[in-house]
Amino acid sequence: MQLNQLFERASALAGHRFADVAAALNIPMPENLRRNKGWVGQLLEAALGASAGSQALQDFPELGVELKTIPLDAQGKPLETTFVCTTPLVDIDQLTWETSNVRNKLQCVLWIPVDGRRDVPLAERRIGTAFLWQPTPAQDAQLKADWQEHMDKIALGEVETITAHQGEVLQLRPKAANSRVLTDAIGPDGQLIQTLPRGFYLKTHFTAQIIAQTFEVPHAPPAR
DNA sequence: TCATGATCATGA
DNA sequence: TCATGATCATGA
Numbered sequence: 001m002q003l004n005q006l007f008e009r010a011s012a013l014a015g016h017r018f019a020d021v022a023a024a025l026n027i028p029m030p031e032n033l034r035r036n037k038g039w040v041g042q043l044l045e046a047a048l049g050a051s052a053g054s055q056a057l058q059d060f061p062e063l064g065v066e067l068k069t070i071p072l073d074a075q076g077k078p079l080e081t082t083f084v085c086t087t088p089l090v091d092i093d094q095l096t097w098e099t100s101n102v103r104n105k106l107q108c109v110l111w112i113p114v115d116g117r118r119d120v121p122l123a124e125r126r127i128g129t130a131f132l133w134q135p136t137p138a139q140d141a142q143l144k145a146d147w148q149e150h151m152d153k154i155a156l157g158e159v160e161t162i163t164a165h166q167g168e169v170l171q172l173r174p175k176a177a178n179s180r181v182l183t184d185a186i187g188p189d190g191q192l193i194q195t196l197p198r199g200f201y202l203k204t205h206f207t208a209q210i211i212a213q214t215f216e217v218p219h220a221p222p223a224r
Numbered sequence: 225t226c227a228t229g230a231t232c233a234t235g236a
Numbered sequence: 237t238c239a240t241g242a243t244c245a246t247g248a
Binding site for chain 3: 033034037040055082085118183197
Binding site: 036038055081178179203 | 234
């Protein structure tokens, strides 16, 4: 598949109800997302033929494109942060921003805004207008700075001091089935410790900015 | 009210 | 367990 073909397919989904897309693909539709949090993302993956499955790859490796749904409220603002990838906590000494999973995933993103309003039945919510995004040099620099700061702390054995408040645009938060899940990490004295698995997430003000810059229309000349 | 920390489903 | 797909729900 070519990039323009993928983009055309994604564009053609705009305005369609989740229920109709699911029916066309024979995918069962839950009442709500409470026990199916990833359902909309998986629906769109199926609709567009994403291939990577559960591998740590972009959704369309041959195109270098990552697919991300983003739930919006009635004002068109993101309702949730955007998960990027799990955070490596051991064997990180050779990692750089340039070779990081975060940069790899965010190099080119096919964003698909979706109606995230909880007061609208899932079946009636609609898909929005897809768009392709690549970080501007300024955005790339922000992401890199946050990534470097988080990874420096992790390398120093300070992962457990990191909260979601840290990072201008990229935050670190738990990414696990529940708060008892444990994985290896570097401890304060350089020893191996057990800690909650973490993931990288884009803060909503960052994705809101991406959406604003994408859909902002040139203003009309002043009336006179 | 809203973001943080907690949580849910599934496949390999 | 760890990767994918994320949203829920409560404390601040």
